[in-house]
Amino acid sequence: MIIHIFDSQQELNQTGAGIITALIQTKPNAVLGLATGGTPVGIYEELVKNYNLGRVSFSHVKSFNLDEYVGLPEDHPESYRSYMNHHLFDHVDIQKDQTHVPNGNAADVDAECEEYDARMADVGQVDLQILGIGHNGHIGFNEPDRELTAGTHQVELKAETRQANARYFPSMDDVPTHAITMGVGSIMKAKSIILIVRGADKAEIVKRALYGPITTDCPASLLQTHPNLIVLVDKEAGRALVE
């Protein structure tokens, strides 16, 4: 595990985007595992800049997103498909049919989960997985529980997760109750993982994830066992890591 603590958001964003850019430069058909939420937005902005500067082309890149809300149509402004289009896909030369986000509006959600795993198995292995972390230690939407699931599956979102995401919806009642998420097995299969953490409110959970016991109570603690984990944190989130 390598941990970088950054003084500025700009440095963090440029470093994250730089790692992704360098991967695609050396492996133009790289498979990216992508995250949504507030955390990666600045990194996607820097990636778009790199693309506009001619440093990187996404024309042969494939991507798999971690998760999607159940019950939101793809074109709902808060669906993760809309998020990815808005923050990255619409601004670079990635082929949309090579981008994969679970279909949260599928008539048969279990069949959609199986199909998503099959699509991932077809491409082999994710080269680089981008992750954020929830305040309760979730990765993707793998919430703390007595047991975790390896493959893509449907989850009921914890109250704290719905609360954290309520900022994007008109009211709590509009926040979806369920999501489809890659399982921890799929996440851990990636060749390399970048965990990005920002803000003082994540300082304790990132410390627990990286240095606490490895437990299903904190799904991100499994990352301690990954052979190629890079952690990018701002100085607020990194505070407890250096004390």
Ligand code: F6R
């Ligand atoms: C998003 C995802 C989630 C978020 C986490 C942190 O695709 O899988 O695990 O990374 O909830 O969210 P933010 O970045 O909004 O604090």
